């Protein structure tokens with residue numbers, strides 16, 4: 001019994017009954033932990049859960065199942081992923097990168113700066129284009145036409 005308590009480590013992804021075998025105090029502790037998980041999942045008071053009259057084992061098992069739910073108990077650290085990506089700056093190069101949550105867009109800082117300069121250049125050219133007078137009509141002018149600007 002003593003060795004089981006020392007070697008057992010807390011693993012939130014295993015049910016309480018398998019991480020901590022049948023020691024009475026441990027069972028009561030994990031029963032109250034299970035009651036708290038049930039209260040958290042159902043948005044009730046812990047006293048309401050205990051008023052149901054479930055046994056310590058039932059509370060611990062149910063709480064263990066709820067603690068395994070990734071929606072209720074999300075993992076603390078999102079695992080790293082590796083993938084092959086095409087650079088979004090327009091160079092068409094592919095690169096391999098590791099990431100945790102957001103997929104990388106550019107190969108490196110130089111490609112990111114290049115994409116920013118291209119966007120800025122496009123913006124400036126669009127502003128110049130918007131300033132230019134636009135042709136709205138053609139008017140007869142002898143044998144040819146005259147362009148009328150708006």
Ligand SMILES: [Zn+2]
Pocket residue numbers: 087088089090091092093106107111
């Ligand atoms: Zn690039």
